[in-house]
Amino acid sequence: MKSPVRRCRDVEHGRGQSSSNGTGHGTDLLQSEQRIPISKDVITAYSAPGMWFIKDACGIVGAIITWLLVFYAEFVVLFVMLLPARNLTYSIVNGLLFNSLAFLALASHVRAMCTDPGAVPKGNATKEYIESLQLKPGQVVYKCPKCCSIKPDRAHHCSVCKRCVRKMDHHCPWVNNCVGENNQKYFVLFTMYIALISLHTLIMVVFHFLYCFEDDWSKCSSFSPPATVILLILLCFEGLLFLIFTSVMFGTQVHSICTDETGIEQLKKEERRWAKKTKWMNLRVVFGHHFSLLWFSPFSRPDPGGKAETYQYVV
Numbered sequence: 642m643k644s645p646v647r648r649c650r651d652v653e654h655g656r657g658q659s660s661s662n663g664t665g666h667g668t669d670l671l672q673s674e675q676r677i678p679i680s681k682d683v684i685t686a687y688s689a690p691g692m693w694f695i696k697d698a699c700g701i702v703g704a705i706i707t708w709l710l711v712f713y714a715e716f717v718v719l720f721v722m723l724l725p726a727r728n729l730t731y732s733i734v735n736g737l738l739f740n741s742l743a744f745l746a747l748a749s750h751v752r753a754m755c756t757d758p759g760a761v762p763k764g765n766a767t768k769e770y771i772e773s774l775q776l777k778p779g780q781v782v783y784k785c786p787k788c789c790s791i792k793p794d795r796a797h798h799c800s801v802c803k804r805c806v807r808k809m810d811h812h813c814p815w816v817n818n819c820v821g822e823n824n825q826k827y828f829v830l831f832t833m834y835i836a837l838i839s840l841h842t843l844i845m846v847v848f849h850f851l852y853c854f855e856d857d858w859s860k861c862s863s864f865s866p867p868a869t870v871i872l873l874i875l876l877c878f879e880g881l882l883f884l885i886f887t888s889v890m891f892g893t894q895v896h897s898i899c900t901d902e903t904g905i906e907q908l909k910k911e912e913r914r915w916a917k918k919t920k921w922m923n924l925r926v927v928f929g930h931h932f933s934l935l936w937f938s939p940f941s942r943p944d945p946g947g948k949a950e951t952y953q954y955v956v
């Protein structure tokens with residue numbers, strides 16, 4: 642018996658043309674085909690319930706390293722810089738700010754990692770299912786030959802997730818997940834909060850070095866002077882590296898949201914087949930319909946109302 646994957650071809654035509662469709666030649670006929678939106682239910686009907694988590698060893702290690710780096714920064718900031726500081730107000734204000742940013746960064750990380758990025762149900766491109774769609778003569782649906790799913794417009798197959806993901810931007814090993822239509826907000830917040838926490842840490846390190854140079858080195862930290870210097874230099878290096886990396890990532894993501902063009906589409910220089918919207922409308926689709934503080938909260942799900950137009954199938 643053939644597996645469902647083997648039964649898949651890239652393109653399936655409507656019943657009126659199915660007999661004339663030779664395998665592998667369908668894509669040539671697609672250029673002039675019309676795009677018609679199909680209900681979102683078609684793609685979500687087979688979604689598996691439960692928590693989303695990608696079992697990829699590299700990604701899991703990347704995610705654990707991310708958390709360990711934040712915990713290292715937390716340790717040095719608290720025990721080397723803030724607790725030994727003489728000014729209580731300085732310690733409280735900076736401690737609160739740092740911990741709030743760290744909490745929001747880690748919460749965004751968990752949300753980006755454990756949210757379905759917009760995966761298309763696997764194996765729904767069976768002959769029976771496509772027949773049930775009652776395609777009109779001349780209409781075609783795209784099928785992914787790797788995961789055997791009906792492929793919506795702007796979806797791409799991820800070889801790590803082994804799924805087609807709607808509006809896939811890229812697969813990020815640091816969050817062990819694809820960045821796609823449903824979790825892009827959390828990913829952007831993650832990069833933003835990590836960039837802010839890195840900047841805040843670097844400012845605190847500079848202040849602490851100045852404080853130690855002015856004061857006695859043995860009194861400015863509960864650790865020995867060499868240990869303090871090593872811990873601070875490592876923190877400085879980590880902060881600088883992540884400030885650059887996450888700022889660039891944040892800028893790239895905001896640009897791709899504003900132009901409504903995913904990283905893959907930019908890379909492949911894909912032709913724009915979707916309607917052009919204003920930057921503000923594109924931002925609202927990702928972060929939520931009405932601008933509020935919830936845009937910056939990793940606990941608030943963006944209003945799905947603005948995403949209707951992305952559920953377009955090529956038929």
Ligand SMILES: [Zn+2]
Binds near residue numbers: 789804805
């Ligand atoms: Zn696929």
Ligand SMILES: [Zn+2]
Binds near residue numbers: 801802803812813818
């Ligand atoms: Zn992926």
